Amino acid sequence: MRLTLRTLLAYLDDVLTPADREDLRHRIAASEFASDLIHRVSDTMRRIRLGAPEVLGEGVGADPNTVAEYLDNTMSAEVVPEFERVCLERNSPLADAQLAETAACHHILTMVLGQPVEIDTAARQRMYALLEVAQRNAEASAQAAATPRPAPEPEERMSQTPDYLRAPERPLWVRLAPAIAAVLLLGATCWFAFRPGGPLGPDVAKNNPQPAAPAEPQTPPDGDGEADAGAGEAGQPDAGEPETGQADSGQDDAATPEAGAGDPETATPAAGDTPAEGTASPDTGEEPAPGPAGGPDAGADPGVDDPEMDDLGPALPVESADPSATAAPGAEGGPGPAEGGTPPGATAGEGAAPGPETAGPEIADPEAVDPDAAETDAPVAPPEPREMGRTLPSDQVLLLRDPIDNSWVRLAAKQPLLTGDELLALPTYRPAINLEGEFDVEMLGGTRAQIDVTGETPKLKVVYGRAVITNVAKQPADFRLEAGDAGLDLRIGPGGTVAVDTVRPFRPGLDPMQELAPAETNVFAKAGQSPIEWTWDGEPGGVAAGAEAGWSMRGGVATPSALVAFPLWVVSREAPSTLDETASPRLEKQLVVGEEAWPKLLAAFNSPMKEERYLAAVSSMHVGNFEPFVTSLRDEEQKQAWNQEIQAMRVFMSRSQSLAKAVKDELIVQRPEQGEVMYEMLVGYTPEQVGLTAESRKSGVLKELIDRLESDVLEYRVLAIYNIEKITGRKVGFAPAGTPQNRDRYVRTLRHLLETDGFAPAGAP
Numbered sequence: 001m002r003l004t005l006r007t008l009l010a011y012l013d014d015v016l017t018p019a020d021r022e023d024l025r026h027r028i029a030a031s032e033f034a035s036d037l038i039h040r041v042s043d044t045m046r047r048i049r050l051g052a053p054e055v056l057g058e059g060v061g062a063d064p065n066t067v068a069e070y071l072d073n074t075m076s077a078e079v080v081p082e083f084e085r086v087c088l089e090r091n092s093p094l095a096d097a098q099l100a101e102t103a104a105c106h107h108i109l110t111m112v113l114g115q116p117v118e119i120d121t122a123a124r125q126r127m128y129a130l131l132e133v134a135q136r137n138a139e140a141s142a143q144a145a146a147t148p149r150p151a152p153e154p155e156e157r158m159s160q161t162p163d164y165l166r167a168p169e170r171p172l173w174v175r176l177a178p179a180i181a182a183v184l185l186l187g188a189t190c191w192f193a194f195r196p197g198g199p200l201g202p203d204v205a206k207n208n209p210q211p212a213a214p215a216e217p218q219t220p221p222d223g224d225g226e227a228d229a230g231a232g233e234a235g236q237p238d239a240g241e242p243e244t245g246q247a248d249s250g251q252d253d254a255a256t257p258e259a260g261a262g263d264p265e266t267a268t269p270a271a272g273d274t275p276a277e278g279t280a281s282p283d284t285g286e287e288p289a290p291g292p293a294g295g296p297d298a299g300a301d302p303g304v305d306d307p308e309m310d311d312l313g314p315a316l317p318v319e320s321a322d323p324s325a326t327a328a329p330g331a332e333g334g335p336g337p338a339e340g341g342t343p344p345g346a347t348a349g350e351g352a353a354p355g356p357e358t359a360g361p362e363i364a365d366p367e368a369v370d371p372d373a374a375e376t377d378a379p380v381a382p383p384e385p386r387e388m389g390r391t392l393p394s395d396q397v398l399l400l401r402d403p404i405d406n407s408w409v410r411l412a413a414k415q416p417l418l419t420g421d422e423l424l425a426l427p428t429y430r431p432a433i434n435l436e437g438e439f440d441v442e443m444l445g446g447t448r449a450q451i452d453v454t455g456e457t458p459k460l461k462v463v464y465g466r467a468v469i470t471n472v473a474k475q476p477a478d479f480r481l482e483a484g485d486a487g488l489d490l491r492i493g494p495g496g497t498v499a500v501d502t503v504r505p506f507r508p509g510l511d512p513m514q515e516l517a518p519a520e521t522n523v524f525a526k527a528g529q530s531p532i533e534w535t536w537d538g539e540p541g542g543v544a545a546g547a548e549a550g551w552s553m554r555g556g557v558a559t560p561s562a563l564v565a566f567p568l569w570v571v572s573r574e575a576p577s578t579l580d581e582t583a584s585p586r587l588e589k590q591l592v593v594g595e596e597a598w599p600k601l602l603a604a605f606n607s608p609m610k611e612e613r614y615l616a617a618v619s620s621m622h623v624g625n626f627e628p629f630v631t632s633l634r635d636e637e638q639k640q641a642w643n644q645e646i647q648a649m650r651v652f653m654s655r656s657q658s659l660a661k662a663v664k665d666e667l668i669v670q671r672p673e674q675g676e677v678m679y680e681m682l683v684g685y686t687p688e689q690v691g692l693t694a695e696s697r698k699s700g701v702l703k704e705l706i707d708r709l710e711s712d713v714l715e716y717r718v719l720a721i722y723n724i725e726k727i728t729g730r731k732v733g734f735a736p737a738g739t740p741q742n743r744d745r746y747v748r749t750l751r752h753l754l755e756t757d758g759f760a761p762a763g764a765p
Helices: 005-012 018-030 032-046 065-071 079-088 093-114 121-146 172-194 225-233 251-255 307-312 371-377 578-590 597-605 610-622 627-632 636-653 657-670 675-683 694-698 701-708 714-728 740-755
Strands: 387-391 398-401 408-410 416-418 422-425 432-435 439-443 447-454 457-471 477-483 486-492 497-503 520-526 532-536 539-543 548-554 557-560
Touching (some): 005 032, 005 079, 005 093, 032 093, 032 610, 065 093, 387 447, 408 597, 439 447, 457 486, 477 497, 486 497, 486 520, 578 597, 597 610, 597 627, 610 627, 610 636, 627 636, 627 657, 636 657, 636 675, 675 714, 694 701, 701 714, 701 740
Parallel strands (some): 457 477
Antiparallel strands (some): 387 432, 398 408, 398 422, 422 447, 432 439, 497 520, 520 548, 532 539, 548 557
16 A cells, blocks of 8 residues: 555544555554654644635645545546645645644544444434424414404603603702712811811921920939939940940930839839849849949830840849849740749859749759750761762753652752752653762663762662763772662773663563562673773672673673673664654653652643653653553543553553552552453463463453453553554554444454464464
């Protein structure tokens, strides 16, 4: 069959015979242009603002009728190449619109012609009854038209407004009430503004007096005026200065009763104030120390905040002349004097003379801790994680596991990395980090690793995936590499490279929840100007300067591998695929630095682009969420990615028992009745379960898998046909999302092949 645009559309809409479909599949796989065209068709059909050909357009590329002629196969043979050329032209909005129009119309016609229209019985009967209703309405209309109607009597024109629409007559005072209220309001406003003492009154100057000249010092009642004057002449600090909190003059406050110039024993200072020097303590009975003259309140201005007293809390009654007695050092939160605690000014535990409120036995502090006991019982804190590297600047996606909630968060460029950090490179990306300033480590897509140190040597533990370690320093350096069941102590010279690839392979029929397959690890080394030395399980080895070597490690045994050439993924990036060029940049923009990756992946899974949905589903597996995978198996638009997603899931769940259990739990949650069997089909089947002879194959799992193709659950059919094709090693042409008629036809064919031993297994799935 020739590979044309028409046959390609038929292949996409699954309307070809199995033989033609298989032939065309091989042709598409061999043609890069055809593979790209498939992705382009899907992309153009999903564009929202692409547009469509003009209704009255002219010419092959603009007339919409040419699409109908092409699909109906009525277009002349001379025009067909020109029409296909217009559709296949790249970087042309007109070509994209014409291609999308052709593909969408072909898909709609396939659905209309290939699937029967289901009409509800009630709706069908209602539509049939419409004929009778229309006939009765026509007869009634004809009868009404034949019956003469009396002429309507002319209505008397009303010459006046009806009474019920007339507004009632209001009294005069009601009509004048708004004006009267406005006048009263204006008068009240004027009186308030211009009254004596008002804002615009004659005494407005009194409300804003000019600063008065400093008043002459007044002689206080106790006759200490001379001392005050002497203090002022001596240059005492101003009342607003925070250094001492004292004022040079407090006579105005002392002369006013509200200023607190009464008996010092009953005066209570404001919050944040301290007792003035020279005030006797009622508890200790000590003589007042000489202080600045001017009265007991001369040293405290209630209008000025003392910054040194801001942290002492609310004011307490004056108990001591010592300002430091407001709180005992080291006894924060302890009981106050009224509660029987340590007297102010005395250290906890000292025998200070008891005052009137502190007499009695000393109460022990329940919060007190023996320092010797604290040193003995204190737990030893674990060593703090230390910085051992940074991420390298790039637009590649690298995630860090949060140990608190096990979520994965995207890292920023040049972000510090600590010992014990677990890192994850999502598929299609290749982020890089630097460890200890000596080694650059590239993590290929789908790799999980942990960084740490062994003594002073940096260590990289590759849980799964691929990594490339390069010494970027100017001298040899030690490195510890752990992957799978292998652990190597390396000494890599400048410019030397060591690459590792570790995987736990999928084995059909081996349930990972019961048993795991042994890890398979491949190590490749390429020495620079200096050799690479390594030690594994006490056995030394190495690579000479400028040489290359490789090892395969299976079951704890390292054997040299025949290294024809260094793997391409080690020395350079692989050629970008359509997935890399389209889906990867879009997903990278959605994954925000510093935020959890799973919500962003879930949003990307709802994207209209199929490639982005596939990448989001596979990436979600790595962050521990399998809902997108199960959901995609029931999405008909993802049918071209079903096989890749199933294969990726099989490999992923083979890595640990916990991952396999999580996958099984998700299947049961979404499909309670079929979840167990769906997990069984993901695990696969051994050759013994398939059948080693023709007779055993007729009653083996192949018969059950063919029966499951008749299920109404789409993902059930997807997994069943995947296993059949893997077991038999051949494409059978069954479309899980096809019409019921097509599915039944293929099921009958498969059963006939099974009965005639047409399914000779090519190998286990």
